[in-house]
Amino acid sequence: MESYEDDMLLYAHRDEPPFRTRVVQSELEQVTVGFAAELTYEAEGKQKRLSCRDGRSRSFAMVLGETVFERSEVVFEHAHTSLGVLTLVLTPGEALTEYDVIKLAKLWEGGESVGHPSAIREGRDLWFATRPGEQTTLHALLQRAFPDWQPLDEAERGAETGARSGYRVGTLELEVPRERWRKGLFADLATLKRRREAPKDRARWDRAVAVGGVLQGLLDFRAIEDDELADVFAEVDIDPEDETMRAFHKGTLLSLAGEEEPDPDQEERPSPLGVDPYLAVPNIVLLHNEQRLKSARRREGELSAKQRGPARQLFERAAINETENGLSGMARLLAQDLPNVFHYSSERRLQKRGRQSRGLDDLNTFVRLRMDDLSSVLQSRVRARDRWTAVLGIAVGVVTAFLVQQAIQGRPLWLIVIAAVALFGVFLWLRDKLF
Known part of the structure; x- marks a missing residue:
């Protein structure tokens, strides 16, 4: 082949x-x-x-x-x-x-x-x-x-x-x-x-x-x-x-x-695939592109559904880092949506007609628009996170000062270290989840 x-x-x-x-x-x-x-x-x-x-x-x-x-x-x-x-x-x-x-x-x-x-x-x-x-x-x-x-x-x-x-x-x-x-x-x-x-x-x-x-x-x-x-x-x-x-x-x-x-003067060359390759391969490429685009659309839908919601759904909300990685993954999927890579007019026409008939070009546009909307939501979350990071940082600083004071007063050091690590972990988790 x-x-x-x-x-x-x-x-x-x-x-x-x-x-x-x-x-x-x-x-x-x-x-x-x-x-x-x-x-x-x-x-x-x-x-x-x-x-x-x-x-x-x-x-x-x-x-x-x-x-x-x-x-x-x-x-x-x-x-x-x-x-x-x-x-x-x-x-x-x-x-x-x-x-x-x-x-x-x-x-x-x-x-x-x-x-x-x-x-x-x-x-x-x-x-x-x-x-x-x-x-x-x-x-x-x-x-x-x-x-x-x-x-x-x-x-x-x-x-x-x-x-x-x-x-x-x-x-x-x-x-x-x-x-x-x-x-x-x-x-x-x-x-x-x-x-x-x-x-x-x-x-x-x-x-x-x-x-x-x-x-x-x-x-x-x-x-x-x-x-x-x-x-x-x-x-x-x-x-x-x-x-x-x-x-x-x-x-x-x-x-x-x-x-x-049959032409007795012409040697027949059967397709090794059992079907005309100039017919089958363009359809194969179309199916590949369909899978890439639908995967991107599905991932966008999953992430968009986890961006906003009531407080009771806080634990189900997609973290900012997860959303950023998801957008990067969608961009890779869209980049793998192959253009018209064929040389001859008949195969190029098949590819163009197939994309139009199956709505792949429209799906590509739709996914990109949804990604733009998701990026806008993400940017809003990042701005809110950055505004409140300073406030949370001050709060963590106050609590840390209190823990240091407790250490000076002779409280068990291991207990203070565990409390400090737990506080820092909660701070990082809230930083991505709350906003």
Whole structure:
């Protein structure tokens, strides 16, 4: 993978690349994905059901990859380690339906509506098996595939991750078979984008809406109306002549292209990662940046909540020193939010579109504004502390003089020393906590 990344990175980053991807050798080369015979989910406030006779399973070749960002540090269980993005690439051995793809997309997209953790119960509605009789979750499969890594949940406590409780995104690289209707499909998608007109023919509408369902990761995609369908394709990059389409929607990066005819005169060079690196690596960088920004936002929220409060919450208040260190940590996280490090226009466009679609630029701005507010609160606390430090110092001086007087009068020296140390400790604690 090193040659691919050297090629796609800007010249300024090739000598010191911000990340490196490698293919991980593993005994897990094949996996079977099982789909339950019946799936119940909620969409638009209604319970809905999908059924297929006796369930189904599909076999996939599996390739594992890990991308390490050496300068992005994570502290987990008091240990410092570099942040990594783990890649599990599944290549189907047989054709998939749109419902198969959408169910797989639920592994990172979650529910059909806001607030629902997932429409798929991993291990029950959809499961992975590497040996007979096994029904395991994606989290468990990742732990087997990458035993030296601990997937982070949103709170970064190392709990079992899920669609909405972990850092997950998906790259879908789909090929449309060589059928007579293929050119018409890309033409219909381009018309939806440019003119907001859906095809009138039922078969053509079904194909267009299926692509929209895959892009959105919605099982209930057939309930969509024409105007909504046009909105889905408003921001896609599509070339009907080359029969290609690329688009982001939330955690999904979808690449749709016509299946190419093999050229006997051209030697095929398969990707070592099992997916187009020029598609996968930009999405990996986006996930890295998302984790850095969300970590900064979470830390800011924790510290801001501990700045002010009633006297009874004094012991929960973040000390001035803790707040200063927290702001420094947030600044480091924001500094690790990588800029657009790619050389070619297609990858630079993917990075720009991905940041815009997922709101990463807005999140960066939001965190910086919140940090400014937290810094203002901190400065106010520091000024108040400095004003009262003199008063507290005088009080400590008076008490110290009293203790010295007691020592002169023959009181036990050890008792006076303990009292002085305790007084000094209380003074230091109050100095940061009271203000």
